[in-house]
Amino acid sequence: MPTPVQQAEPAPPASGRGKGIVVAAALALSACSTVQSEPIASAAPAPAAAPSVPMGQQWLYGSAEGAIATRQTFGALTSYATAKARTRPADSVIIDDATGKPVPCGTKPLAAVFDADETLIWNIGPMRWFALRGAEFDAKTWDQWEKTGTGKAVAMPGAIEAMAALRAAGITPIANTNRSAANAAGSEQTLAAAGLGDFRHGETLFLMGDDAGGSSKDMRRATIASRWCVVAMAGDQLGDFRNLFNKPELPPLQRRALATAAPYDALWGNGWFLFANPVYGPSIRGGFDDIFPAETHWEPQQ
C-alpha cells in the first residue's frame, strides 16, 4: 500500500460554512419539517481558508464514479419499467397510506414518477453559488433559482436517455417535487431546457402548494395514482417514496431500519429507485455513536 503522504494531494481547506450549506440545503430541498431547531451559525464557525467544493459535490457533480452510479440507476429503472409495461401490472408502486397496500392500476395509463432536484436535474448553479460564497442556503436565493435557473440546471447522466426510452414504451414521466407551485413556469422551463421534455403543471408536474400536504408528497402521490398506473418511482430522499420513511428526527440507524424493513424493502430496486445524493438531505446526519455500532469499534495496538 503506498504511503499517503508521499502521494497525497492537498486536502481541501476546512469549511464549516460549506458543511452548513449542505445541511441547510438538505432541509429545504428535502423538507424535513420535524427537525429540532438550532441556528447553523452557532455550529459553523467561519473558516480562515477560502471555501472549497464540499466532498459530496466533488463526488456527485464532478467524478466519473458519481456519474456512473447515476447512469446505472437510470438504466435499472428503465429496464424495470419497460419490462413492466409489456405486461400491465395490477398495482402501482405507490402505497395507499390508509391501507398500506399499493394503489390498483385498473386501466389507467402508464407513468413513472420522479423527484426533480438531484433526481432528474443537478442544481449546480446555486450549489456552486452557495459554496463559492461560503454562504448558507437561503430560501430567497433558491426561490430566484426556481424562477431564473432555466438553462443552468443540467440533466443528470442517463436522464435524457431514460425519459426517451420511457416515452417510447408508452410510459409518461411525471415529476413530483417540492419546488413551489408559485414558480411552476420556471420549473417547467428548467426541465425542458435540460433536455428532459415536457412536464406540465397539474398534469405531469406536481409541486409544493398544489394541495394541503405541504412538503409531504403523499397527497400528491395519491392524486397521481388516482390518474395513472405508476410502474416506477425514483428520488434521492426517502420522502420521495413514502413520507412515513422520511423521519429526520430518528437516529440514523433506526431510520435506516424503518426504510429497509419488510414488506417495503422488496421494492428498492424493484419499482422504487434511489439516486445517491451525498450532497444534502436528512441522510447526512449523525455523530460517532450514531454511525458506528459499538460492536464494530476497533483500535490499533500501539
Place this chain on the structure above:
Amino acid sequence: MPTPVQQAEPAPPASGRGKGIVVAAALALSACSTVQSEPIASAAPAPAAAPSVPMGQQWLYGSAEGAIATRQTFGALTSYATAKARTRPADSVIIDDATGKPVPCGTKPLAAVFDADETLIWNIGPMRWFALRGAEFDAKTWDQWEKTGTGKAVAMPGAIEAMAALRAAGITPIANTNRSAANAAGSEQTLAAAGLGDFRHGETLFLMGDDAGGSSKDMRRATIASRWCVVAMAGDQLGDFRNLFNKPELPPLQRRALATAAPYDALWGNGWFLFANPVYGPSIRGGFDDIFPAETHWEPQQ
C-alpha cells in the same frame, strides 16, 4: 420552502483533518500511484473544533439512503449475473488490455469479481478510528487493520444475500483487492467473519503483491480471466474495472468523459457495477473550476 435556519440542525464542525483522512485513505485504498506529491499536513490545518463524522461517512455508513443505494447495486448485479449464467456468455466482462477486447469464456467456470473494501465490506473500524482521532490515514494502522480487523468489518447491505444467490447459481465470488498479500490470512478471516463465505488466497482472493502489477489490478484480472468466465465485476473505484480508467491525475470532468465513452460505457450496469463511495478515492477531488462548467454558472439578482 421552509426557512433553513428555523429548522436546521447544527452543521458539523469544520474538520480539515477529517477531509485529510478522506483524501489520504483515498490514495491508499484506491492506490492512485500517479498523483502529484504534496504533504497533506500543509493543506489541512488542525481545526479548533472536535472532529466530526465526515459527510461521506454519514451518508454511506449511517443513512437509509446509503444502505438502499448499496442494496440496489447488489440486486442489479445479482439479477444480471444469474441471468447470464443461464445462457453461458461467450465473453468475460474483463477486457484484455492488449486487444481492448473481452477475454473469451470458453468452458471456464463462472465467476463474479469484486473489490473488497467498500464493495463487499465497510471498513468502519479504522474509518471511525481515523476520524475520531482527527488522524490522517496511515499505512501502519491500516496494516494492523488488515491483520486484526476480523469481526469488526461489516458486510455491506445486500452483500451476504448476493454472495448466496451467486453461489446458488453456480457463480463463484472472487475478490481482487489492494489489501496486502502479506496479510492474506487476516483478509480471508475478515471476509468470512463478515458472513461473506469462503475466499482463499490464490484461488478466490487476489491481493496486492501477488504479481508485479503493484496497485494496478489489471494483471490479477488477466490471471482471473484465464481461469474463469467472469460474468460480472464490481467495485467502488475505476481501477476496479480497468486501470486505464483510474487516472487520478486527469481533471475530474476529463476523467469522467474517459470512463463513460463508447464502447465501454455500455458495460456500466451491464456487467460492470459501481458502488457509491463518497468517503474516499480519486473521485473526491477538484476545485470550483474543475466541477462547475462555465455555462452552468448562475447568480441571484440581488
